[in-house]
Amino acid sequence: MILTVTPNPSLDRTYEVPALDRGEVIRATGDRMDPGGKGVNVSRAVAAAGRHTLAVLPLGGAPGDLVAELLCEQGIEVAPVAVAGQTRSNISLAEPDGALTKVNAAGPELSAAESEALLATVRDRSAGAAWIACCGSLPRGLQPSWYAELVARAHAAGARIALDTSGPALLAALRERPDVVKPNAEELAEAVGRPLATVGDAVKAAEELRQLGARAVLASLGADGQLLVDDFGAHFGSARVETVRSNVGAGDSSLAGFLIAGGSGPEALASAVAHGAAAVQLPGSVMPTPADLNPSAVTVTADVPLDRALTEPVS
Incomplete structure (x- = not known):
């Protein structure tokens, strides 16, 4: 079982529009509603793979009820933590050329008691x-x-932790x-405080995160592939992708594939x-099933192309 924690989940509404004209009335050609948040997406991907997952998340108001309902419909066990504030609703406007405009709400403010309840639920359900x-x-x-x-509490209970966050929250957690x-790539550059222009730059940055406390670093480099830097050194993985439809999720x-x-x-x-x-070749935030995977298109090597320039360097 893979347990996910999403401290700031959302109800995501996506509207397909013919064009985004500022100040005009726009009539959507299609729409969908999904439970959102990075941990929620990991649970959705684990469930799509046919594996057991439990989603721990704070939920409040009617949007929170809808998030729980949508997750249950996808076969995901939910451990909700009731909060006084209302779960945020995010809006995405998708244009035919692939451009995606997102409006993300801030979400509710959690009290000290709600924060502790969230930690306690993770402990009790892990x-x-x-x-x-x-x-x-x-x-x-x-x-x-x-x-x-x-992380400290989970390790004290003997659990393994995968962390996907950024900024001060990432740096603070590394000590545990x-x-x-x-x-x-952008979050990696932010963590080390310098730009990344090559795969080698990303490897060095990952090694610095390990020096700060991370036991392993799985870094996404967008279209260039992914890096894994751990006690056994560095490995580089990439895959052939025919058509990119959406990189959402x-x-x-x-991360779900890595943990599975x-x-x-x-x-x-x-x-x-x-x-x-597989995910980038599916529409919206649809998560791949085993039938969508193409392992033969994947290459993993310990001969990391250190001098390869990143397609999208991070300044």
């Missing part, structure tokens, strides 16, 4: 979990040290030695790459 995946931004009311506290952290699908495959080593990296490549 028995038997192969991994605890803590993902996404922190809502108002939670200090940057909140993830660090969660999360088992794997999963930054993208692709990183979350990658055991969460360590080149085989887990290959699973991460396969899941991420």
Whole structure:
């Protein structure tokens, strides 16, 4: 079982529009509603793979009820923590050329009691979990040290932690030695405070995160592939992708694939790459099933192309 923690979940509404004309009345040609948040997406990807997952998340108001209902419909067990504020609703406007305009709400402010209730629920429901995946931004009311506290408590209980967050929350949590952290290129550059122009730059940055406490770093480099840097060195994975339809949730699908495959080593990296490549070829935030995966398109090597320039360098 993979338990996910999403401190700031959302109800995501996506509207397909012919064009985004500012100041005009726009009539949608299609729409959908999904439960949102990085940890929620990891649970959705795990469930799509036919594996057991439990989603722990604070929920409030009618949007929170809808998030729980949508997750249950996808076969995901939900452990809700009731909060006084209303779960945020996010809006995405998708144009035919692939452009996506997103409006993300701030979300509710959690009280000290609600923060502690969230930590306690993770503790109470984590028995038997192969991994605890803590993902996404922190809502108002939670200090940057909140993830660090969660990692410390989880490790004290014998659980393994995968952390996908950024900024001060990531840096604060590193001191508690999360088992794997999963930054993208932009988050990796932010963490080390310098630009990344090559794959080698990303490897060096990942090694610095390990020096700060991360036991392993799984870094998404967008179209260039993914890096895994751990006690066994560095491995680089990439995959052939025919057509990119949407990158929404692709990183979350990658993390799910990594954890499903055991969460360590080149085989887990290959699973991460396969899941991420499958996700970008699906519409919206649809998560891939085993039938969508193409392992033969994936290459993983210890001969990391250090001098390769990143397709989208981070300044």
